[in-house]
Amino acid sequence: MTDNYWTRRYRNGISRRRFFGGAALGGAGLASLALVGCGNDDDDTGNGGNGGNGNGGNGSGNGGNGDVQRGGTFRVGNPEVTGLFEPNLSVSGADWAIMFGIYDTLFVTDEAGTIMPKLATAFEPNDGQLVLTLQEGVTFHDGTPFNASAVQRNVERTLGMGESSRIYSQWQQIESVEAPDDQTVVFTLTSPQYGPIVANMATISGAMPSPDAVEERGDDFAASPVGSGPYQIDRVVMDSQVTMIPYADYWSPDEGPFLDGVNFQIIPDPAAQITSMQAGELDLIHYSVAPNASLLQQLEGTSGVEVQRLPAHSFSEFRLYLGAPPFDNPDLVKALGYAIDRTAILHGINNNWGSEAGGPINPATWAWDPDFEGYFVDPDAREGLVRQHLEAAGMPDGFAFTSKTPGGAQSRVEAIAQQVAPYGIELNIEILPSNADLGFLYEGNFHVYPSATPMYSPDPDSIFRPNFHSDGQFNYHEFSNAELDELIDRAGEETDQEARVEMYQEAQRVVFEAGMPRIPQVFPDILVPVRDTVRGLRIGWESYARVGGVWLDQ
């Protein structure tokens, strides 16, 4: 049996049964381009890919919508709410579960990142242009129609805001937008990165506010948003609760809304979220805020509550500065990379809720390569590999470096410091204050910064381009590799899905061999405590809840 994500999970003693049941999608492979000409056929989720990961639908074990029960209030525990429900302003994942109820996005994805239709029913790449066909019969909560003009106004507004918009970089490659008719939008691109930009449209960047309401409400729009989603904001009490009521004229009644309301209860303390769940006051603790693994274990045995697990789209890592010693030497990068015992970190820090990360492509993504090991090597081979690279670097007795460490990563870094010490690698820890100014990253004033690398969109391009491309937005590592740049650019332009899978897998091999400036450690699971009466819950590719189709089995 090939050693892949699931076999690793079994080896770690984690039951697959605990994952969301949902409809297994089988091939998680085909993303964007499968949509061309697919119209409204939601079942066309593509083919090929990596054999599927069995968690595509992400329902909470419910069947179809035939037995939907209406009514009730869905109670969600959220750690905070910023009250900025405007896609251009919001950067808080805690707000996004609320926003995904208010706004429809142009496309949606499953957990694996497979693109599916929503407000846009199809797209077609064509010689530097991208043509979107829009859903008919959609209205915003204020009664105004959703059409090509609305998309054009929204995108042009974002482009006009520039860096003031938090989603500007996702739309940056749009040169111009045209709306030849109500149902057609034509984007002219500055570079033909078709797959990545369509994937962006399935994120919060693709959320469509009512442009009329944006103009009318001005600064107040963020607190009183108007979208076309199944729910609308009823009331926001900062630091207390956000209540949502159904939008009666929702364009797709089969997909919701089925509830009398959704109540996001703001509970900042993780332990209090747990007790609230135990006391029967919550139906879901929103994953992005879900308390840590050890706290969640308290829920074991709580009647009617299950902790669902989803593979994450991020990896914990060490970010390195390659522009100065010691990590200007790729062999020292690899020595450190191999010296880390990922299984021990997974066990000791992540409570075995995740899997070891040998490379940057996570196992829930359609580009996952089950044959790639990277830094995840046989324990018996570890010492030899570390010594070999230390020798090659001319530092057989080891070297020293400092990790500028945020408080949240302290225990992980301390554990790694102990792991690497026997090789003569001295890891010094400097603790950063909360909200530290991270300008030192851009100034090259660091050796190591421990963090987690997220996927910014469902497309693997968002792993590679921002972090490893020479022009990448977050490539403050001074890492540059011409072969990798060329590969990332070609993969973005490619329209054949199978070819794209191979290209990203090759990109993973290239960046690893070149001395990847982010040393992956663990793909942490996403933990979703949910009550067993909840049906129709979907978790997006980035693991934020989609409450639109939820109903309660009362």
Add this chain to the structure above:
Amino acid sequence: MIPVLLLLSTLSFALLLAVPGDAASAVLGENASEEAKRQVEQELGLDRPVLVRYFDWLTGALTGDFGRSLINRQELTSQLASRVPVTMELALVALAFAALFGIPLGIVAALRAGSLIDRLVMAVAVGGIAMPNFFLAMLLVLFFSIMLGWLPATGWVGITDDPLQHIRHLILPAAALLAAPMAIIARMMRTSMVNVLSEDYVRTARAKGLRELTVVTRHAMKNALLPTLTIMGLQLGTLLGGTIIIESVFGLPGIGRLGLTSVSTSDTPAIQAVVVFIGLAVLSVNLIVDVLYAYVNPRIRYA
């Protein structure tokens, strides 16, 4: 009072400047580009000189305008308006019940000084002072919410939305908050009462043949209350500090939560608003206590 508040605001502003961390990082997250951060700092006015920012804030605050939060851009004056009632209600209810239980317990302990009851009451008092309120909160939730299911574990319901639910949501946070002040009040009341009961005028009252109840309530208690009143005034400040933790544990939308969130996001205007409010509240309560002192003690009134 005003000079103290001015000093308080200046000191807190200066301290915030010295604390590491910046709001732009909190707004954008760690994966923001430098360009985006500079843009946000410009939008928020953080690129202006410190003194300009402070005097802008001060002139606004003097007219009741605390500006906008750096994080969610909402007006802080309206945020304060919605949060102050939550925190004040919680603190005042806790203080009222702390006095309601603490004063009789102190009196009983004083009347039976050295007895088993006295030792028991004082042991409970020491326990109340020693136990952190967040720990007590967890125990209360475990018992009353999870095991018995009588009271909600978290959340807040406005009194105008549902008065009964409002009270149910208030009980556990207030109970968690009142333990320490109740214990302090009981100890102070006991000490004060023991002293007063040994005074000559109490002996005289007893010698006159007055009932013990009258001696205790009319003669001893009124005098013993004076130091207890002072302690109660000081306790309100402690209670307001305690709400920072309790409001987070119980998910209450009060000033304490705003303070905690603001500190963690370096939201300077919001922190300033919270500091000024808490300062104002503590100073006001001390003023009220001084007035009450005069009411309870005629010697001060006529001095």
